[in-house]
Amino acid sequence: MNTSPDPDPNFESLLRQRASRLAAPNPAWREKILHAALTSAAPQASSHRRRTFYLWGSLAACWMATLLLNWSAERETKRFSQYANAQAASMVMAGWNQPVLLAAASAR
């Protein structure tokens, strides 16, 4: 339960009147502070651009590597399949019967 008493409105109003006389920053600081803020923001922006470049560069490199691996795997599969077909043809010519060749093909 809140037991603190309500403040005196006249006293509160007297304090509120002080708002316009609160100390202000020295006008000479303005340019220095703004210059310092802008100077500190420049390397930050450059670093942000660099980070973005590295991020997109890494993603592109990953994508290229995936494409290369897929292409390589497909090429190997095709080569093996050509080799297996040639092997099967030579076996047929050597007198192997069809059921044995079918079993060999399903095993591949």
Place this chain on the structure above:
Amino acid sequence: MPDLAALYDLHAGAVYAFALNLLRDEGEAKDILHNVFVRLARSAGSPPARPGLLKLTHWLVLDRLRQQKSSASRETRWNSESQPLFTPSADPDTTLFDEALASALLILPVEQRAVVHLHLWENASFDAIGGMLGISRNTAASRYRLALVKLQDHLRPLYNEIR
């Protein structure tokens, strides 16, 4: 990047006065003002409104206070090198009350002083203060009431004269 010069003209006074009230050191309040605008310049999104800047100011002030290892020496500094919180007035009575108020604010814990400053001099509602200081609306209202009673007790002789 936000238009820093326009933001400075709009909010620097509020940020500085809030930091000065909490830290009572012109150099440290200037550092806080500097840090607020450096962070603002580095922020990529849209610039925060006044409550966002005061929230950042409060956070930086608390961080600065945490860094102060020796609270005893800090208290001594406050007493010996207290900075004027209000600009001097031509009326000696006003100046006297301002000085008494600035000293009376020092008896309040920083959390209460922050609430008093934001409610009295930034016209912030207790909801908004809760958002800025990371406390509930009720806590903000309760801290405000307690702080005002303490201030009134402390300033009673002067206040009775003025009234």
